Amino acid sequence: MRRAILTGYLDTYRRRRRWAGIRHLSARPDHVAGTEDGVGDRADVTAALAALTPTQRACVVLRFYSDLTVPQVAAELGCAEGTVKRHLHDANATLRGRLGVLDDDPPGRRAAAHLTASPAPTEGSAR
Template sequence: MSQTFHEFVVHRSPALSRTAYLLTGDHQLAEDLLQSALARTYRHWRRIRDGDPEAYVRRVMYHQQVSWWRRRRFTERLEADPAPAQAGHPDPSDAAALRVTLAAALRQLTPRQRAVLVLRFYEDLTEAQVAAVLGCSVGTVKRHGHDALVRLRAVAPELVDPVPERSAR
C-alpha cells in the first residue's frame, strides 16, 4: 500500500465513516460501504491522489449505496414510541428518541434523496457541488431535496419545529 494512501485513510476515515453512516443508517453497512469505496479508490490512487481524493471517495460511496439499494430493495423499520415527558422533568431519552425518529425517517427516503440531504445539510455543499458529485443537474438536486423534505415532514412531523404565529397588530 502506498504511504500517501495509508495517510489519507488514517486521516480522513473518521469523517468518511460518518458520511457512510448517514447514507446507510447502519454502522455495519457504513463500515462495508467505506471499505468498498476505499478499495475502489486504491485501484485508482495514482490518478486521483493529486486532485481531491476525498471527493472521489464520497462519490464512490454515494453511487455504491444506490447500487446496493437497487439490488436489495428491502427496508428496515425502527419503530419508536417514547413515553411523553412530564412537565418540568425533561426526559433524558428525548435526544435518543429524536435520533431514532430521524434515522427511521431518513430510511424512508430514496437513496438519491438521502444523498442529496446528506450532501446539502451534513456536508454543507452547494446545490451545484451536489450536482457535480451526483452527476446530475442542479434542478434535479433541487427536486430531490424538495421531495425529501416533503417526505420527511410527512413521515415524521414531530421533527418539524412549529413556527410561532405572529400576533395580529
C-alpha cells in the same frame, strides 16, 4: 433590647440578600438533563431517512449534514442542479410527512421556501 432586635433583623436581611446573589453558583438542578430525548429524536430521523430513496437520501445528507450548496451536491452526484432541487423537494415532503412540521421552524423561513419555489415571472406578465 431595641438595638438587639435591629441587629438581628439586619443580619438576617443581609444574609438572605447575599445568599440570593450566590445561590445559583452552588445549587444543583433537581432534574439532570439526560439523553433520552435526543435518542428518540435520532431514532425518528434515522427511520425517516430510511424511508427516502437512495438518491434523495444522498442529496439530503450532502446538502444539510455536509453543508454543501446545491451546485456542489450536483457536482458530487454527477447530475443537474434541477435534479438535486427536485430530489430535495421530494425528500422534504416525505420527511415532513414522517416527522411533522417543526414548531421552532420560523414562519419567515416557510414563506421564503414558498417564494423560492414559485416560478419566475416572464417578461409579459404583470406583477
